[in-house]
Amino acid sequence: AEAVLRTHDLECCSRPKTFGTRKLSYGFKDISFSPYGAYWREMRKIAVIELFSLKKVQSFRYIREEEVDFVVKNLTESCLKQSSVDLSKTFFSLTASIIGRVALGQNFHESGFIIDQERIKTLVTDAVEALGTFTFSDIFQGGVGRFVDLMFQRHKKINKIFKELDAFYQHVIDDHLKPEGRKNPDIVSLMLDMIDKHENADSFKLNMDNLKAILMNMFLGGIDTSSIIMIWAMTELVRNPRVMKKAQENIRTILGAKRERITEDDLNKVDYLKLIIKETFRLHPPVPFIVPRETMSHIKIKGYDIPPRTQIQINVWTIGRDPKRWTDPEDFIPERFTNSSVDFRGQHFDLLPFGSGRRMCPAMSMAVATVELGLMNLLYFFDWGLPNGMEIGEIDMEEFGNLTIVKKLPLQLVPLRRC
Ligand code: HEM
Numbered sequence: 081a082e083a084v085l086r087t088h089d090l091e092c093c094s095r096p097k098t099f100g101t102r103k104l105s106y107g108f109k110d111i112s113f114s115p116y117g118a119y120w121r122e123m124r125k126i127a128v129i130e131l132f133s134l135k136k137v138q139s140f141r142y143i144r145e146e147e148v149d150f151v152v153k154n155l156t157e158s159c160l161k162q163s164s165v166d167l168s169k170t171f172f173s174l175t176a177s178i179i180g181r182v183a184l185g186q187n188f189h190e191s192g193f194i195i196d197q198e199r200i201k202t203l204v205t206d207a208v209e210a211l212g213t214f215t216f217s218d219i220f221q222g223g224v225g226r227f228v229d230l231m232f233q234r235h236k237k238i239n240k241i242f243k244e245l246d247a248f249y250q251h252v253i254d255d256h257l258k259p260e261g262r263k264n265p266d267i268v269s270l271m272l273d274m275i276d277k278h279e280n281a282d283s284f285k286l287n288m289d290n291l292k293a294i295l296m297n298m299f300l301g302g303i304d305t306s307s308i309i310m311i312w313a314m315t316e317l318v319r320n321p322r323v324m325k326k327a328q329e330n331i332r333t334i335l336g337a338k339r340e341r342i343t344e345d346d347l348n349k350v351d352y353l354k355l356i357i358k359e360t361f362r363l364h365p366p367v368p369f370i371v372p373r374e375t376m377s378h379i380k381i382k383g384y385d386i387p388p389r390t391q392i393q394i395n396v397w398t399i400g401r402d403p404k405r406w407t408d409p410e411d412f413i414p415e416r417f418t419n420s421s422v423d424f425r426g427q428h429f430d431l432l433p434f435g436s437g438r439r440m441c442p443a444m445s446m447a448v449a450t451v452e453l454g455l456m457n458l459l460y461f462f463d464w465g466l467p468n469g470m471e472i473g474e475i476d477m478e479e480f481g482n483l484t485i486v487k488k489l490p491l492q493l494v495p496l497r498r499c
Pocket of ligand 1: 124179297298299301302303305306309365366367370371372373432433434435436437438439440441442443444446447448
């Protein structure tokens with residue numbers, strides 16, 4: 081669709097039934113990414129009010145800060161060896177650790193955890209890819225599509241991934257159900273408390289499947305996306321030394337030399353980094369087609385009639401590079417946002433990395449806090465070089481993926497400790 085959709089149009093859309101819910105409900109019931117219908121309204125209310133509210137995001141601040149400190153410590157060790165670092169891996173590990181601790185109260189670095197980070201990476205990557213792949217049921221709703229998918233075993237791989245994730249969630253839930261099991265204020269503990277409270281409610285009753293659906297949403301929606309935007313931001317910065325230098329000078333001047341730690345108290349002091357993040361979202365939205373929507377009622381766009389239950393794909397990647405909307409759209413120029421009110425919070429339809437309207441990303445504040453803190457630390461403490469005499473023009477910019485778009489080749493850079 082052209083970028084002419086008004087907020088009202090996005091309000092008239094929900095998720096297509098075939099997206100997530102059907103695909104993921106083959107292996108086991110009711111575990112879904114982005115549920116649809118009346119059920120999602122209750123789940124979304126819980127997510128927005130109880131799990132991703134600003135207060136909750138603040139309460140997990142210490143986890144983000146500790147995990148970013150851990151990255152800085154590891155990078156400092158790599159500096160001593162003067163070796164290159166796989167920043168794609170570093171960022172994935174950072175976001176996985178944060179989500180792991182926020183959601184489950186457990187850390188993937190800890191030995192003895194039932195699943196290691198490499199396996200989580202494989203599962204999350206495969207699951208996101210499976211979600212973004214069209215199946216016959218997407219096109220032929222009802223029995224025919226499902227039958228053809230069954231014939232071609234289109235769901236076999238998806239089922240396998242989701243069964244493994246289900247077993248993992250179940251294990252963590254069982255641990256939380258043991259006496260003394262709910263010692264951390266993590267999402268599993270919070271939801272188990274809610275399930276207890278809801279037990280006698282007349283209306284919507286939360287159950288274990290709802291809890292697993294929330295965990296699935298957090299794992300598949302939160303790990304990949306936040307790491308992707310940090311990878312692209314660092315890639316653009318090394319390709320644009322002027323911007324990198326300006327960003328580092330800005331951060332180091334404002335925060336002063338010899339700081340031992342950068343915390344979230346520092347985030348609002350530095351403006352230029354915020355412009356860099358906006359510019360990265362414009363050129364590299366991690367979810368280029370946002371997540372599929374379906375019209376709930378008849379709507380009219382630019383004179384075209386769109387009937388109910390039509391699948392809508394909104395190409396925010398193209399909107400972000402549209403020469404009618406942006407000057408020099410292919411260039412990385414954070415200054416374009418100086419004195420501009422355009423933001424990514426769902427109100428400006430030129431820039432929609434988190435979507436908009438009733439199904440927009442409920443965890444935007446949490447994601448932005450992670451991205452800002454991570455990048456600010458990397459830019460304050462380190463200078464960054466290319467490995468093995470590589471030239472800027474040789475940095476590979478190929479994209480890869482379907483539902484999320486990642487830099488195809490890992491980003492390898494050499495850190496030099498500065499501050
Ligand atoms: C930079 C990071 C992120 C980006 C770019 C992003 C982007 C998006 C987009 C484009 C959507 C669809 C919005 C729409 O249809 O209008 C979405 C939905 C969603 N996101 Fe995020 N997201 C990010 C981080 C996160 C995190 C950290 C979490 C959870 C921990 C999360 C959880 C969700 C959930 C649960 C939905 C589905 C909401 C619904 O269907 O009602 N996202 N996200």
